[in-house]
Every structure is written in C-alpha cells, then in structure tokens.
Amino acid sequence: MQKILGRYDRVDLPELGLSDIHAKIDTGAYTSSLHCRRAQIVDGKLEFVLLDEEHPEFTGMKFVFTQFEVRDIKNSFGEVERRFVITTTLKIFEEEIVTEFSLSNRGSLKFPILIGRKILRDRYLIDVKKKNVSYREKRKHLRKVKRQNG
Template sequence: MRILGRSDRVDLPQLGVLDIHAKVDTGAYTSSLHCQSAEVVEGVLEFVLLDEEHPEFTGVRFRFTEYEVRDIRNSFGEVERRFVIVTTMKIFDEEIDTEFSLCNRGSLKFPVLIGRKILRNRFLIDVDQKNLSFKQKRKRSLAQKK
C-alpha cells in the first residue's frame, strides 16, 4: 500500500486536467469534483469544470452520456442531489476509474476531494505529509530531462 498525504495533485486525463489540487477526506465516502452549470440536455449530462476564478479554468463543456443522479450527504449533514460520473484519476502513476459527484466547491480551497471509497485498500494516509505523488512525478520528470 502506498502512503498518501492530506492533500496532493492529481491528473484527470480524460478531462484534460493535470496536477489539480486534491484534498484527501477519509470522512467522505465518494470523491467530488468542482463544477459549474451541470445540467441534462436531451439525455446528456453537460457541465463545465471549475469556475472562472480558478487558475486552471478552461471553459470547456464536457458531455457524459453515462451518469447517475444520487442523494449525497454534504459536510454539513444536508442531503444534496448530485450528478455522479466515472472518469480516470491518475495518482502515483496509477490510473484508477473513479466515481466523482459534481458539486460547487468554489468556496473551498481544493477543487477535488478524494473520498474513502477510492482510498480503501490502496492508500494509507499520513496527515503530516502532502503532495507525495506530485513530488515523485516532478522528481521523475526532472530525471528524464537530464
């Protein structure tokens, strides 16, 4: 099992997002992803990742034909109806198909939250550490440039 810190940077290759800040949250069951304007148009889920204030905002509109709608309890204990998609998350060079609920995380520091469903049987969490995967990725990239 790999050690993961309290936060890291992950890639979402199918969404064209690299090195995005992610918070590890062992209290959350599902992972979540910050998006705006998620809606179903003629049976297709359409959404824009992040928001205009986020430095990695592109304005690209994503479309998913496969999605679910679920009731998910937020950190305040309130139930929210959210869209859930499956996409690939890359961390420590491992690509993992991951369920993400789409929600507005604009007021929060981390646009991605990694929940315990994806952590279970893969990672041990060391809250004194952060960016362990990203540091390894950067070190490998620098070594390849030499």
C-alpha cells in the first residue's frame, strides 16, 4: 500500500548527516535536487558544501564523492543546466531509499530539497492539501518511544 505525502515534508539524509530538512514534493520534476552552492571537481573527486550559512542545519562541512555523474537537467524554467548528480540515502517514513540527487543552487527557493517523481513513483500518493505527513508520524513515534522509556 502506498503512503500519502503532502506538498512538502521534512526528510533525512543520513549519509550526509542531515535530518528534518524541509523538502518540496514536486511531481513535475523527474530528478530530485539538493541545495548546494560550492561544487567543484578536485583531483577527479566531487567536492561540495550543502545548504547556506543562514540555514539552521548548515555545518560548512565539505563532502567528497568519488562516484558522481554530470548530466544535463531541465530546470523549472525549461532551460537545460549541466549539474552534478550524486547517489545517497533519503529517509522518509522510516524508509531508507538509495536515490539520486542533482546538486543545484536552490538558495532563492524556499525548500533546500526537491523530491521528484523518480522517488515518488510506485511509493507514495500526493495529497496537496496535506503537509509534513512523514515528519508528524516520526515525531509521534519518537514521543511514544520516549514515554515508554520513561
């Protein structure tokens, strides 16, 4: 049975040390996207810093990926952009999904993560009247565990 997501939620990227990050659910986008400003190839490896200094989860930590791709991806305006694409784990509804994220500058946008239909397909139904469905379920579960442990 497919779970229901709303128009936005909070997700975890455990391999990148990020949790409860705001994500827009976008069935119009194929590929998911992650906000990054400083991405460059150094000695054949992709180096990047996630988020902005203003973001509460910003650490300034540099990530290094040896496995990545460079792809042409259409942005929301229909223009083709050349982007780095990494594979990492997305955690939502306590389910860990290994998936691809393109790295793009989403600084002017409200949500640092965009979840595209490649992840959503055959997993989730979208109800645009709802929001933070998985995050609320996660918090409810954590409160229950906390009560049980005293």
